[in-house]
Amino acid sequence: MTRTRIHNLSMSLDGFATGEGQAPDAPFGHAGQRLHEWMIATRFGAPILGRTGGTVGVDNAFAQQHEPGIGAEIMGAGKFGPPGWQDDADWRGWWGSNPPFHTPTFVLTHRPRSPIEMAGGTTFHFLDASPAEALDVAREAAAGQDVRIGGGPTVARDFIAAGLVDHVHLVQVPIVLGRGVRLWDGLEALEADYAIEAVSTPSGVTHLTFTRS
């Protein structure tokens, strides 16, 4: 049985997984890079900023789980581009010519466009669909591998609330953002459906895993 997974979803102590004021030069709003410094410091994450090296400890062990066994990703419109990207026919995502997905990648938007084939195996498909419908399409494309729900937080929350996610990896970063998009809204009693484990690491973050029980 294939699974639906979320990885490396980082949030502040007060539960904001992105800040306020998302813009072309600020994909995470006023949060800047602060939610992802832990990941950029790892061997898995260093290439995101074009770096080499990086740590290979506990944070990296979690971070690299983002890739293996994934056959497709689903992401929200807010992850694909800044507000209004739908009005820019040339927008191809934040990630340059070779995005870090390397699978079919489904972008949820009320204004679908034609698929965009990128280098490295990523093809962006655009879907106006409910979470369950999108997951059916992505599963088919994943050809027996798992589907990753790539975020942002609103999409992650929608899929979790719909009972569609088997494994969630959250990373709690010791900052208080105060504003932005909350992950937890509408997820009361989530613990009833999942086995939850937590581990803090020397970088100061706490990894939480939720595995459907």
Add this chain to the structure above:
Amino acid sequence: MTRTRIHNLSMSLDGFATGEGQAPDAPFGHAGQRLHEWMIATRFGAPILGRTGGTVGVDNAFAQQHEPGIGAEIMGAGKFGPPGWQDDADWRGWWGSNPPFHTPTFVLTHRPRSPIEMAGGTTFHFLDASPAEALDVAREAAAGQDVRIGGGPTVARDFIAAGLVDHVHLVQVPIVLGRGVRLWDGLEALEADYAIEAVSTPSGVTHLTFTRS
């Protein structure tokens, strides 16, 4: 120099330090005992429910810090009693004849009454005062020892936001309460003023310490 400290302030993953619907038979509303099971399981916490024994591991090491070096406590009206206790002239708190404070204890309320001397060294004093004013009074009473801000979450937040707290110990419990009183509101960028450490324990909770830097 004496310090102002918060200990064992437990909250859900989504940041609620008490649930919704506080009532005489439900001091933490719909959260019930779930925010404090980790503490009741320790040697420090077992007596709260009249039990003996209890664990003496990492959770207990944190829990017992509640007591040493404390000369006075400040608590909010919502910790002292259920909504409306001010209308009950006989209300003497939730804790029976020997409350677990054993020091002068200052209850913030807009309707002060005469002090109540309890067994075991606790005397309840009632103050209509700002956080800074209350802290001055409590420091005087603490006679060179530290002052504990006992909560609930609104009072803890007010004292933290006013820059009056030197050390905060939070305990994050792996449940999603969905509603209640949030600790984090109004505390944006708190990390700028504190060194923060985190450690998860086998019981599943994560202890966070904030120490003024």
